[in-house]
Amino acid sequence: MRAWVVRAGENGERERAALEEGVLVVGWDRLAMGDLADAATRDDIKAAVAAAYPDEGPYTIGNWTGQLYRFVHEIQPGDLVVLPLKSLRVAIGRVTGAYEFRAGALEGMRHVRPVEWLVTDIDRQDIQSDLLDSMGSLLTVFEISRFGAAERVAAMAEGKPDPGRPDADELAASLTEPAKLYEEVRRRSPEEPLTLSIRDFLAIWGVQRRYPATTEQIKNELQARGLVTVPSFTEGTLDSRIAVLAGGAEPDKSGASAVTRLSGSLVLEAAHSIVALLGDTGGRTSSGSGSAGLGAHLPPDEEAETQAVAYRVSNLDSANRMPECVRVGDSLGTATTLMVLRGYSQLPVLDEDGRLRGVVSWESIGRARMADANAGLQTATVRGQEADGSDDLLDWIGAIQQFGYVIVRDHDHKVCGLITASDLTVQFGTRVRPFVLVEEIEQRLRRVVDRCIPLERIRATVPRGRAAQVHSAANLTFGAYKHLLKVPENWAALGWGIDQEHFLAALEECRNFRNGLMHFSPDPVTEEQLRPAQGLLELLRSLDPQI
Structure with a gap:
């Protein structure tokens, strides 16, 4: 089912x-x-x-x-x-x-x-x-x-409540405030670090998305407590897993920090980046997702702190889902059968270690068969587009548009995902929708205010020094509409048969939502978060359907 x-x-x-x-x-x-x-x-x-x-x-x-x-x-x-x-x-x-x-x-x-x-x-x-x-x-x-x-x-x-995800992290659910997180990390030995998803990690601070201000607050609190996350909680998807460590703790007898012991692959210089992260300069971990990301190291990159949340290839869900593939030694018939059954245009060809050896596509099969009617998988395999999960996504958009896909590898160079042009379409459609929604709300407010309220009363909403600069509602900030429509005379001029208090409350909620959008979090807006603004827009459409 x-x-x-x-x-x-x-x-x-x-x-x-x-x-x-x-x-x-x-x-x-x-x-x-x-x-x-x-x-x-x-x-x-x-x-x-x-x-x-x-x-x-x-x-x-x-x-x-x-x-x-x-x-x-x-x-x-x-x-x-x-x-x-x-x-x-x-x-x-x-x-x-x-x-x-x-x-x-x-x-x-x-x-x-x-x-x-x-x-x-x-x-x-x-x-x-x-x-x-x-x-x-x-x-x-x-x-x-x-x-x-x-x-x-x-x-x-069947009328039952949502039972929640089967792999729900009961421990993470118990970490309801930062103090409990600190205590849990302190209680654990370095050999058994606390691991949880970025989603659960953010929930400790009562937030769902990584806005710059929130990210900075969490970083400061971690720094004050001598803690560090590996990989950084600022990269990867919300379902990527991170470890929370006492990064500032003294080294063990071998001279290694907890972070070095966790990653198992750090050289001595990486310890200096931990000092930078916990000190005044700061640093960032390399990107990763899932448990594989726990082995990522912290590069000594002092400038990285200015990029609090980077939009990486690994931010897309499809970059963290293992794609269907064929292995070196499989038959071409196996590849074509999978491609027809799944409706794929191409399949990654992997070696026994899970690393990319190329891609087989309908085009490559056609070219191979033109030269040799009996060509096998090896002959039909061509070089594939391969991105690292920590790469900037924007750098790969052109290649995805040109070739239709890019294979994603993790820090061990093993294939961990595949991004198609359709994935980009959905991803950026999801991101554009909130902005389009807020833009229509603002346009409708401007038009109805300009039509119903005289300019002198619009100007009365702003400080006197700025009044001469206001030529229409388009010169108002979003927050100014609340003050404008609080005035009984202005509200009556609209002729709306709705509750003023509830409308102004919805307007304020939308203003906060709009301000959050302008901070450009890399995390997608959910339907739940979009609901208040969507409701306000539907109300405005009903009140004034001709615009």
Whole structure:
């Protein structure tokens, strides 16, 4: 049994029909005249999508193809499906049949899967944050599999509470404040360091994302206590694991620090970087993810402190998921079978130690077979694009766009992930969405204020010295709207039949959210964190739909 999320349109426009008719439904209106049941392979669906949307680029076509292929072929009867609702609740159902094309249905309502809805009113607040994060993708159709998602969704479908991730760290959950963290590190021997995920580590300070101010606060508190994290908590994904050590403790009889003993590969100079990290200059650990990152060393890089949180290749989830691959010595038939079954364009070819020896792709197979009809895997293997997890992601965007992928290796040069152009599309779509949302809120506020409130009253909101510089609401800061709309005369001018106090509170919550965005954390905004701003935007759209 697998669990999927199938959204009912960007603004939930199909959710009522989905619930009332007992179906999952996807859009892609220009495909409305084509029955995808006849599209047996990804290539068939890709051809149909490309024909229907000729102006779209190859990465968008590939992304849409993957979603439609999942909807038509990968989702199976008996699988569970989650439908996020506009009411901020969640419906869960069980798929009961195969894909259907309803030729007589309304436009945008023709591609469906029958489903039995088991529960339709789960409050998102009752779902733990890690599962909500997994459900937060901007895709219309995607699988949720991490952290025991299918079993947890099944439990909630039976009316039970979210049981939480099966590998939940009970010790981490008990570290509810920094003082308990310090005490736990102090209690442990250097041979048994405290390890936990970056997500759990941040939760000790009551935060979910690594904003610069928060990062600086945590670094200062660690420094004051003589502690260090290996790898640095500023790099890797939120699920990467780190060790928390007494970095300032005296060396043992051999002259080695706790950090050196942990990594096992440090040279003497690395000890000086620990001194730098705990002293005035500071330093940073090399990037890593998962348990493999615990062996990373601390380079003596005094300038690195200015890069409190770098956006590394390892920040992408797909960089930390071992990809499907073939091994040196496998047959070309094995490679092509996997590529067809999974819909892949290429596969890494690894040696017995897990290191990259090249890539086999449809293009490389074609070229090899042109020269030799009996060519095997070795002949069809070509050099692959390979990035280190600690590389700057921006440096690799061009290569990913050009080649469609990059293989990711860890600090031992073993393959640990694969990033495709579709991964970039989803990642940056996730990051752009909050900014677009806040921009529309600001635009709507500006327009309604300019239309309803005279300029002299707008100017009265700002200090007298700046009043002459205000020519419209566009010259106001976001925070100024709260003060402007507190004035009874200005609020009445809007003509809105809503509660002023609740609206101003929502406006203040959005202002704080906006300010947080401007600090550019490398961690994605979750649906839960986005909810207040999304709610305010929906309210503004309802109040003034013509703009």
